[in-house]
Amino acid sequence: MTGIWTRCNNCRRILYKQDILDNLFICPECNFHFRLSAIDRLNMLFDLGQYELIDQDIFPEDPLGFKDTKSYAVRLKENIKKTGLSDAVLNAVGTMDGIRIIMSAMEFAFMGGSMGSVVGEKITRAFERALEENIPAVVISSSGGARMQEGILSLMQLMKTSSAIANLDKGGIPYISVLTDPTTGGVTASYAMLGDINIAEPNSLIGFAGPRVIEQTIKEKLPKGFQRSEFLLHHGMLDDVVERRNLRSYIIRVLRLFLNKPRTE
Amino acid sequence: MKEIKDFYQLEKDIAALKAEIDKIQESDDQDKRKKIEDLRAKIKDEWTQIGANLSPVHIVQIARHPKRPYTLDYLESLTTDFTELHGDRRAGDDPALIAGFGFYHGRTAAFIGHQKGRTTRQRLARNFGQPNPEGYRKALRVMKLAEKFGFPVITLIDTPGANPGIQAEEKGQAEAIAYNLKEIAKLRVPVINVVIGEGGSGGALAIGVGDAILMLEHSFYSVISTEGCAAILWKDQSAVDLAAENLRFLSKDLMEFGVVDTVIPEPPGGAHVDYELTYKNVDKYLHTTLKKLEKKTPEERIQERYQKFRKIGVFTEK
Ligand SMILES: [Zn+2]
Numbered sequence: 001m002t003g004i005w006t007r008c009n010n011c012r013r014i015l016y017k018q019d020i021l022d023n024l025f026i027c028p029e030c031n032f033h034f035r036l037s038a039i040d041r042l043n044m045l046f047d048l049g050q051y052e053l054i055d056q057d058i059f060p061e062d063p064l065g066f067k068d069t070k071s072y073a074v075r076l077k078e079n080i081k082k083t084g085l086s087d088a089v090l091n092a093v094g095t096m097d098g099i100r101i102i103m104s105a106m107e108f109a110f111m112g113g114s115m116g117s118v119v120g121e122k123i124t125r126a127f128e129r130a131l132e133e134n135i136p137a138v139v140i141s142s143s144g145g146a147r148m149q150e151g152i153l154s155l156m157q158l159m160k161t162s163s164a165i166a167n168l169d170k171g172g173i174p175y176i177s178v179l180t181d182p183t184t185g186g187v188t189a190s191y192a193m194l195g196d197i198n199i200a201e202p203n204s205l206i207g208f209a210g211p212r213v214i215e216q217t218i219k220e221k222l223p224k225g226f227q228r229s230e231f232l233l234h235h236g237m238l239d240d241v242v243e244r245r246n247l248r249s250y251i252i253r254v255l256r257l258f259l260n261k262p263r264t265e
Numbered sequence: 266m267k268e269i270k271d272f273y274q275l276e277k278d279i280a281a282l283k284a285e286i287d288k289i290q291e292s293d294d295q296d297k298r299k300k301i302e303d304l305r306a307k308i309k310d311e312w313t314q315i316g317a318n319l320s321p322v323h324i325v326q327i328a329r330h331p332k333r334p335y336t337l338d339y340l341e342s343l344t345t346d347f348t349e350l351h352g353d354r355r356a357g358d359d360p361a362l363i364a365g366f367g368f369y370h371g372r373t374a375a376f377i378g379h380q381k382g383r384t385t386r387q388r389l390a391r392n393f394g395q396p397n398p399e400g401y402r403k404a405l406r407v408m409k410l411a412e413k414f415g416f417p418v419i420t421l422i423d424t425p426g427a428n429p430g431i432q433a434e435e436k437g438q439a440e441a442i443a444y445n446l447k448e449i450a451k452l453r454v455p456v457i458n459v460v461i462g463e464g465g466s467g468g469a470l471a472i473g474v475g476d477a478i479l480m481l482e483h484s485f486y487s488v489i490s491t492e493g494c495a496a497i498l499w500k501d502q503s504a505v506d507l508a509a510e511n512l513r514f515l516s517k518d519l520m521e522f523g524v525v526d527t528v529i530p531e532p533p534g535g536a537h538v539d540y541e542l543t544y545k546n547v548d549k550y551l552h553t554t555l556k557k558l559e560k561k562t563p564e565e566r567i568q569e570r571y572q573k574f575r576k577i578g579v580f581t582e583k
Contacts (some may be wrong), residue, residue, distance in 0.1 A: 063512045063522070064577035068498035074386055101390050110499035117578030141523070146466075146488050148498060151512045155466065155488040156577040159474045163571050186440035186488075189467045198459065208439035208467065209429035213493070217429045227434060237437045 001058055007046015008032055024244050033201050035181060038090040038105040041140045045248050051094030056127050059086045059117045064151050083110045087118035091126050099251040102130050105140040116150035117186055121156025123191055127164035136174040136255055141192040158190035162194040165194045172256040176251055179206050197239040197254060200229040214249035275315055279534045282308050306503035312533035319337045321509035327483040328462045332537035336378030336421045342544040344369050350407055359400030361392045364407040369550055375411035375474050377404045377420030385397040395428040401441040401471045405448055415556055420472040426465030442471040446556055453563035458555055460484045476570050477554045482531040487514035523577055
């Protein structure tokens with residue numbers, strides 16, 4: 001479907017594209033939350049959509065010389081061209097309601113938001129900078145998990161990022177983790193689940209093992225709503241499910257609570 | 266000549282020699298020692314021919330060998346008075362991951378490891394060594410106990426990976442793994458990991474990081490199983506050999522990437538061909554590493570542990 005019309009992935013209604021754009025990429029008919037790019041996330045959450053991108057000059061390599069149906073080197077080039085990003089995450093500093101924060105937003109369109117060396121490095125740098133500057137960290141996750149093409153190096157990024165969060169604990173630095181559709185695998189099994197609070201947008205797929213893998217293993221159909229935000233909330237893995245239109249105000253409120261900074265008016 | 270893909274076929278002659286050794290071992294033969302020595306020499310000769318040309322798929326088969334020593338075998342050999350502790354104090358106990366305390370070189374240490382079964386019944390009971398959240402949480406409980414008393418933590422890694430099941434997701438296996446990583450980073454006592462067989466992804470990682478990672482020569486440590494990787498990237502279950510070659514998960518690869526600190530040599534034919542020598546080798550490197558780590562202060566260890574993982578990764582900065 002091209003042009004000014006599009007179809008909702010959920011309710012299948014034909015929609016006027018501008019209506020979705022004006023509505024934070026939420027279907028006006030059924031409240032379905034479309035996936036957002038990393039840039040859209042930053043634009044939507046920072047004050048006046050203004051921020052400074054940092055750690056922009058870090059580029060991936062092909063340390064394993066990995067080649068499946070296509071070589072990793074070629075895949076990287078294609079994804080860099082397609083998204084205009086160096087890898088699957090953007091780091092930015094700016095303010096939310098005047099509070100200076102550092103935010104990392106993941107880009108699912110870049111190789112399924114997979115975490116290799118660059119994502120691990122940038123997320124770690126964001127946490128380290130939060131500690132140095134004594135400012136809160138916010139991470140918006142969207143990822144299929146560790147990047148297979150970087151093998152064990154990807155797996156070790158789970159420990160690298162989690163270790164950086166351990167230092168935030170010691171430093172008393174707030175860290176808010178926002179899980180969006182989809183967040184699975186190694187990202188869930190590291191920083192996405194380690195927020196001081198973990199929140200998610202409605203109906204986001206969140207889990208460790210992918211639903212297809214589980215289905216193939218246990219050889220039965222998965223229950224309805226399995227591994228969706230509301231399921232995780234029910235099982236105690238999330239602090240809340242927050243609609244996109246309330247996300248910014250929710251984060252600001254929690255930041256103020258953790259920083260002990262009541263609104264002054 | 267057609268390449269033999271199956272390691273079990275490849276090791277046939279060695280397996281026969283090993284069977285002879287086992288037989289002599291149990292006999293009252295006066296010449297026992299000499300005969301066994303000769304047979305070991307034959308195994309060594311045999312191994313110099315095949316050992317050098319093993320493919321990554323072969324190594325995976327050695328690492329998964331049904332006769333390979335498992336965690337409990339090591340504990341029986343390396344420790345005295347090992348006492349297994351059960352339960353995560355939250356939801357249950359996980360038989361795929363065992364944890365407890367024992368004496369090692371005359372002092373108490375915590376031991377945590379994945380456990381596989383040998384018989385079909387045991388395998389099922391141990392869930393093929395695939396941990397559930399209860400396992401990771403039990404592991405952390407025992408690590409914190411070790412920290413309380415100032416005892417070192419030694420972990421043995423041997424799992425195909427986390428359990429891909431409904432309950433494991435409901436109980437938050439991702440959170441359980443993540444939380445372990447964060448807490449291990451803060452642990453004040455030495456943490457040594459030994460990869461003894463399969464190092465399968467998140468299920469391995471949750472107890473597979475620390476001050477030093479040791480790895481048996483023919484074990485592997487991977488972001489994903491060869492089967493999983495073949496299915497996802499090649500969309501072809503039979504592409505496991507391609508996946509195995511590309512993933513670079515062998516001990517020598519992990520040394521090169523700075524993930525592993527020490528590769529522990531295996532006896533000719535692999536760990537399963539000579540348990541005693543395997544235990545001896547593991548003990549030697551483990552004990553040396555432990556002594557070195559114990560000389561440091563907790564702050565030094567925590568700082569160096571952070572730097573160890575901080576440095577892992579390959580990228581360019583323009
Ligand atoms: Zn809709």
